[in-house]
Amino acid sequence: MVPQPWCVRRLWWETKDSFSFELEPQNGSPTYHFFPGQFNMLYVFGIGEIPISISGDCGKAETLVHTVRAVGPTTRALGNLKRGAQLGVRGPFGSRWPIEEALGKDLLIVAGGIGMAPLRPVVYEVLARRREFGQVSLLYGTRSPDDILYAKELQKWGQRKDLETLVTVDRAGPGWTGNVGVVTTLIAKARFDPGHSLAMICGPEVMMRFTVRELETRGMRTDGIHISMERNMKCAVGFCGHCQFGPTFICKDGPIFRYDKIEPLLSIREI
Amino acid sequence: MSDAHGKFIFERDDFQQLLDVLVGRHYQLVGPTLRDGAIVYDTLTSAADLPVGWTDEQTGGSYRLRTRGDQALFGYAVGPNSWKRFLHPPVVRLWQATRSGARFEIQEEAQDKAKVAFLGVRSCELQAILIQDRVFLQGQQVETRYKSRREQVFVVAVNCAQAGGTCFCTSMNAGPRVRSGFDLALTEILEEGRHYFLVEVGTEAGAEVLRELPHRPAQEAEAEAADRICAKTAATMGRTLDTTGIKDLLYRNYEHSRWDNVAARCLTCANCTMVCPTCFCTTVEDVTDLKGEHAERWQKWDSCFTMDFSYIHGGSVRATPKARYRQWMTHKLATWIDQFGTSGCVGCGRCITWCPVGIDITEEVSAIRRSEAVRNAEQNHGNT
Amino acid sequence: METLERVVADHPFARGLARRHLELLAGCASNVRFEINQVAFREGEEANEFYLIREGKMAIELHAPERGTINILTLGGGEVLGWSWLVPPYRWSFDARAIEPTRAIALDGKCLREKSERDSDLGYQLHKRIAQIMEERLQATRLQLLNLYEVHA
Numbered sequence: 173m174v175p176q177p178w179c180v181r182r183l184w185w186e187t188k189d190s191f192s193f194e195l196e197p198q199n200g201s202p203t204y205h206f207f208p209g210q211f212n213m214l215y216v217f218g219i220g221e222i223p224i225s226i227s228g229d230c231g232k233a234e235t236l237v238h239t240v241r242a243v244g245p246t247t248r249a250l251g252n253l254k255r256g257a258q259l260g261v262r263g264p265f266g267s268r269w270p271i272e273e274a275l276g277k278d279l280l281i282v283a284g285g286i287g288m289a290p291l292r293p294v295v296y297e298v299l300a301r302r303r304e305f306g307q308v309s310l311l312y313g314t315r316s317p318d319d320i321l322y323a324k325e326l327q328k329w330g331q332r333k334d335l336e337t338l339v340t341v342d343r344a345g346p347g348w349t350g351n352v353g354v355v356t357t358l359i360a361k362a363r364f365d366p367g368h369s370l371a372m373i374c375g376p377e378v379m380m381r382f383t384v385r386e387l388e389t390r391g392m393r394t395d396g397i398h399i400s401m402e403r404n405m406k407c408a409v410g411f412c413g414h415c416q417f418g419p420t421f422i423c424k425d426g427p428i429f430r431y432d433k434i435e436p437l438l439s440i441r442e443i
Numbered sequence: 444m445s446d447a448h449g450k451f452i453f454e455r456d457d458f459q460q461l462l463d464v465l466v467g468r469h470y471q472l473v474g475p476t477l478r479d480g481a482i483v484y485d486t487l488t489s490a491a492d493l494p495v496g497w498t499d500e501q502t503g504g505s506y507r508l509r510t511r512g513d514q515a516l517f518g519y520a521v522g523p524n525s526w527k528r529f530l531h532p533p534v535v536r537l538w539q540a541t542r543s544g545a546r547f548e549i550q551e552e553a554q555d556k557a558k559v560a561f562l563g564v565r566s567c568e569l570q571a572i573l574i575q576d577r578v579f580l581q582g583q584q585v586e587t588r589y590k591s592r593r594e595q596v597f598v599v600a601v602n603c604a605q606a607g608g609t610c611f612c613t614s615m616n617a618g619p620r621v622r623s624g625f626d627l628a629l630t631e632i633l634e635e636g637r638h639y640f641l642v643e644v645g646t647e648a649g650a651e652v653l654r655e656l657p658h659r660p661a662q663e664a665e666a667e668a669a670d671r672i673c674a675k676t677a678a679t680m681g682r683t684l685d686t687t688g689i690k691d692l693l694y695r696n697y698e699h700s701r702w703d704n705v706a707a708r709c710l711t712c713a714n715c716t717m718v719c720p721t722c723f724c725t726t727v728e729d730v731t732d733l734k735g736e737h738a739e740r741w742q743k744w745d746s747c748f749t750m751d752f753s754y755i756h757g758g759s760v761r762a763t764p765k766a767r768y769r770q771w772m773t774h775k776l777a778t779w780i781d782q783f784g785t786s787g788c789v790g791c792g793r794c795i796t797w798c799p800v801g802i803d804i805t806e807e808v809s810a811i812r813r814s815e816a817v818r819n820a821e822q823n824h825g826n827t
Numbered sequence: 828m829e830t831l832e833r834v835v836a837d838h839p840f841a842r843g844l845a846r847r848h849l850e851l852l853a854g855c856a857s858n859v860r861f862e863i864n865q866v867a868f869r870e871g872e873e874a875n876e877f878y879l880i881r882e883g884k885m886a887i888e889l890h891a892p893e894r895g896t897i898n899i900l901t902l903g904g905g906e907v908l909g910w911s912w913l914v915p916p917y918r919w920s921f922d923a924r925a926i927e928p929t930r931a932i933a934l935d936g937k938c939l940r941e942k943s944e945r946d947s948d949l950g951y952q953l954h955k956r957i958a959q960i961m962e963e964r965l966q967a968t969r970l971q972l973l974n975l976y977e978v979h980a
Contacts, residue, residue, distance in 0.1 A: 174538050174549050198546075217540065217547050218731030218738040243756055243978045257545045285976035315976040342971045346896040349926045352886065353900045354970040361903065376975040382966070404755050406727045409584045412745070413724030414752060416770075419778035424583060440697045442766035756978050 173409070175215040175260020176200070178236065180253050186321045190286065191251050192227065192239040198258060203233035207268035208293035209400065209428045213408045214238065215260030216253070220246040223405045223423075225290035226264060231300055236261075239289035239321065265408045267428045269294050270398060274370040278306040280362060282383050284355050284375020285314050288321045290400055290427075291374050295329070302334050306369075309336040309362040313355025313379070316341050317348045336363055355379065356386040366391035374400040381438060384431055394432040401426050401434070418443055450661040450669075453629070455638040457657050458516065459490045461599070464655045465560045470597055473529060474562030475522070480508060482522040484529070487562065494519065501608035501681070501792065503801025514638065517563055517631050520607025521791050525720030526561055526568055530592050531575060533744045537727075540738045547738070554591040564600045564625065566618030567610075567789040571720035572598075573624050577783045578723055597648060600625035602669070603676045604632075609792025611682040611805055617789040619676040627653060630669040641669040681792060684805040685812060686776075689786075692812060693777040697769065701810050706765035708800050713746035715794035715802075716771065721779075721787050722746070747771050772804060831856050835932055838879040839905050840956055848949050851942060855935040861885070861925035867908065868919045875917070875937040877909035883929025888922045900964070901926065910957045912936025 177198035185191045196202070206226050215221040222244075228237030242251045253259065271294060279298060283291045291310075298308055310329065314320055320339065330337040338358045340351035351358065355375070371387055373380045380399045387397060401422050406412040408423045415422035418437040420429070437443055453461070462472055472487040477494045487493070499519045500507045511518050540549045564572075576593065579586035600621040603610075612618030621628045626649030630641040641661055644650045716722040726745035731738040745752060748767050753760040761767045779787030788804070795803045832853035835841050841849060859878070861867060867878065867885065878885075882904040890896045899921065902908050911919050913936065943950030 174551050177546070177549075179545075215729070217542055218729065218735055220729045221727065221740075241978075254545070258547055260549070315974070319976065340901075342974070342976070344898040346888070346898065348898060349884070351884075351901045351903075352898045354967045356970065357900075357967055360905070378970070378973060379975050382970060402755060403760065404751075404753050406725070406745075410582055411579065411584070411586055411723070412726065413747065414726070414745070416747075416774065416778070419781035421782075442761045442763060443697065443770075 173262050175213070175221070175262050177258050178261045180255055180257045180259070182255060183251075183253060185251075186239065186323075187319050189243070190239060190241045190319075190321060192237055193250070193253070194228070195236040195238075195259075195261065204236045204264075205233055206230050206264035206293075208271065208297055209269040209290055210264040210266045211290070211408075211427065212236075212238070212261050212263030213265070213405075214246075214250065215262070216246055216249045217259070219249045221260070221262075222246045223265075223408060225400075225427075227289040227292050229296040230293050231296060239286070239292075241286045262408065265423055267424075267426055269372050269428055270370070270430075271297055274298075275304050276306065278364040278369040279308045280311065280359075280364050280369055280371040280387070281309065282311045282355060282359075282371060282373040282375070283313070284373075284379040284383075285319070286321070287373075287375030287379075287400070288312055288314070291372060292322065292325075294372060295335075299332075299335065306365070307336065307363050308334070309338065309364055311338050311340075311355055311358040311362060313340045313342070313358065313375075316343055317345075317350070338362060354382075356382050359383070359386045359390060369396060371397045372399075373397065377401075377438075394435060395430060397431040398428055399431055400428050449643065450666050451642040451644075451653065451658045452661045452665060453640045453642045453653075453656060453658045455516070455631075455640065458640075460656055461652070462487065462490055462562075464652055465597065467655075468558075468652070470558045470560035472560050472562060473526075475517070475519075477508070481506060482508065482519055484522075484524045484526065484561075490516070493517075493563075498605070499607065501796040503609065503795050503803050504798055505801070506796050513633050515604065515631055515633055517601045517629075518604060520603065520605070520610055521565055521568065521793060523718050523793065523797055525718070525791075525793070526564060526572060527575065527720050527722075529559060529561070530572065530596070531579075531589060531723060535588065535742045537740045537742050540740075542736050542738070554588060556591060556595060558595045558597070559592075560597040560599065562599045564598050564621075565603055565791075566600070566621040567612040567615075567791040568720055569598065569600055569621050569624045570612075570615075570617035570789045571791070574721045574783070574785055574787065574789070575723060577785065581783075597652075598625045598627075598645075600628040600645075602628065602630040602673050604630070604672050606676045606679045606681060607792055607796075608681040609795040609803075610680050611684050611790035611792060613677050613680050613790070614682075614684040614686060614805075615786060615788050615790035617791075620673045625649070630672060632665070632668050632672065634668055639665075641665060680790075682790075682795070682803070682805045684788075684790065684808055686786065689808065690777040690780045692808075692815070693773045696811050696815070697773070699811055699814070701807065701814065702765045702769045704810075705768050705802060705807055706763065708802055709764050709768045710799060711748040711764045711767055712799060713748040714797045714799065716746040716748060717744065718793040718797045719775075720789065720791060720793070721775075724752075726751075747774070768802075772807060775804070776808065831858070831932070834858070834881070835879065838881070838932065840879050840907050844952060848952055851946075851949060852934060852939070855938045855942075856932050857935075859931050859933045861929040861931070863925055863928060865925045867923040867925070869922050870919055872919050873917060874909065874911035874919045875935065876933050877907065877912050877936050878931040878933055880904055880906050880908055881930045881932065883925060883931070884927040885929055885931075886924050886926045888924055890922065900967070907956075907960050909936070910961060913940065913953065913957050 178195040181194045181196045183193035211225045224238045227239040242248045403415040403422045410421045410424045474487045538551045579589040603619045625645040628643040728741045775787040887900045
């Protein structure tokens with residue numbers, strides 16, 4: 173599959189090192205269908221191609237939004253794209269967050285750092301069908317108040333009565349009156365029935381492991397917990413072999429996995 | 444003398460005609476030839492290009508050619524190449540792109556439609572091709588380039604008349620006799636002053652080619668001669684690998700000390716992955732010209748032994764040689780089974796021969812198995 | 828009107844305490860309120876009290892001359908503020924400041940320390956609970972130290 177031409181409709185910076193952009197197709201269908209949790213391979217001409225989770229609303233098929241952290245040559249090049257600039261898109265790839273499995277249950281969404289991006293589509297979808305779920309809590313931890321993604325949206329969500337929005341940062345200055353502490357400390361504050369919940373977690377692997385541990389302490393079973401894994405990817409279709417994690421290919425068996433299914437792999441160093 | 448059903452005889456002296464018939468049907472000929480001290484697979488122009496009268500001596504870390512006492516055409520095992528370099532080439536351009544202003548256009552590379560005849564495919568190699576077929580053709584996605592090349596291939600298989608020094612195809616249920624997946628299968632017989640081939644037909648395409656060649660039905664005695672040769676090959680394998688419960692054996696032993704042992708020897712040179720007929724990992728390279736107006740994407744063979752292979756923001760997941768060797772071996776023998784339903788190994792022995800320090804995959808498995816047996820015995824003894 | 832004993836019993840810290848220990852705690856307890864920016868204690872001061880937070884938010888802070896005030900951890904309703912009263916040298920290592928109006932039970936740590944010397948059962952119950960809190964804080968601190976959200980090159 174060759175990259176399809178899409179153009180930057182607009183690009184804006186969320187924090188000092190992360191930005192979001194909205195794409196529109198150059199040819200072909202003006203809608204893009206994906207499921208929360210899926211990713212695209214984005215190609216910047218002459219520089220490279222990288223996997224980026226889709227961070228927009230899958231209910232709005234006429235928009236395609238990604239959020240990227242500028243850490244390397246390709247991500248920095250993406251951040252420099254101007255309105256109208258073209259990039260290549262291949263996708264969508266990967267498994268999805270199992271929103272259907274959460275119907276009628278409490279839902280715990282736990283995001284760490286840039287992990288908030290692949291989880292935002294879940295929040296959108298759940299809010300669009302809010303009555304189908306029990307308690308819904310969004311727990312988001314990041315490094316500092318300056319690193320909070322989607323700050324305005326979080327504020328709006330924070331005002332909703334049907335969504336518990338808890339935000340924490342690892343460190344803060346004196347001006348911050350929110351929570352300070354790692355994201356696992358928010359779990360004790362969240363309202364959910366551990367015996368009747370589903371959890372979706374995305375962030376650095378260590379953060380996800382500790383979050384699961386905390387959820388288990390609270391009485392959740394690992395077959396109700398789903399995490400998003402990341403590994404080196406080149407082809408995104410299971411042929412290049414780079415994204416292997418034990419017997420799984422993160423690009424097609426993941427990136428979303430049910431925790432109990434990969435738990436043994438997570439404890440093997442350098443697997 | 445009765446006929447051996449479905450088997451035919453084809454004389455060595457007529458061998459050139461097989462090549463001519465294939466060329467006449469617009470096949471490019473690829474087969475074994477001698478180059479740089481090894482028997483490699485390359486384009487053939489005539490039967491004279493074959494390594495007639497040569498054989499190989501293989502052991503861990505060593506490959507030597509010797510002349511035989513006879514004029515066998517296929518009297519050797521396998522060399523450093525496999526047919527993988529034709530079906531899954533080491534370097535492939537996927538597409539080119541030209542830029543004008545903020546826009547660019549991609550031109551995909553055309554599919555490879557050349558008809559190719561593989562001459563002298565061994566059973567292990569045929570199994571390896573079928574294994575790669577499962578990877579590229581039978582998953583959720585189909586690798587269309589591989590499919591296109593694969594559909595154009597005519598396979599003339601050869602049953603090995605001798606086992607190589609590092610061979611263990613019988614352990615992997617991959618030979619020495621070809622079972623399926625060929626158009627024609629030959630067993631070379633040099634006996635009692637005669638030099639001929641027993642031919643078996645695998646497909647209609649094979650039958651069509653045979654029809655154009657001088658041949659006659661085989662007699663029982665001739666079929667039995669072929670059987671004896673194959674049986675002798677099966678009985679003289681250079682190595683064995685016990686595959687009993689091997690997937691679970693390796694899954695249980697990710698932290699075994701044997702991995703440290705092999706890591707102390709492994710140079711992570713990636714030879715094994717290059718010579719292995721089933722290793723399929725690739726990388727993608729995006730390149731551009733100096734003006735930034737023309738870009739290309741290339742696909743190249745890659746190896747899990749490199750540091751780059753598992754690199755994610757800030758570091759490699761498999762930073763140590765131990766982790767990388769373990770990845771290769773457990774993938775080949777264990778996780779491959781969960782991924783594709785078969786072992787990834789065909790017992791061709793190339794990884795043993797071409798490892799500069801002679802690491803032997805059969806020995807590594809054996810060591811882990813043995814230590815488990817010892818541990819179990821000790822535990823049982825402790826219980827009495 | 829709820830008794831102090833009732834209020835103490837309701838706090839997670841007191842879960843599982845025997846009646847007589849609850850009474851002891853209540854005997855050393857008093858209701859406190861912190862307004863926004865009110866300081867509960869400062870680094871270096873003698874640690875004679877600790878607080879069972881009922882609602883609100885307290886920040887544990889450290890001041891470094893070149894960096895200003897650093898907020899290390901926030902604690903809210905149901906959590907416990909302070910363990911330095913139980914561990915020598917009984918001095919606070921950090922500042923604690925209210926960043927939301929906070930209601931808490933103040934417990935006379937010095938008094939409880941002295942009672943624990945005589946009643947080792949009480950001492951064990953207090954240490955058990957404080958050890959649990961320390962474990963959670965230590966783990967959380969380690970994760971904060973790892974700076975997980977940084978890209979490590």
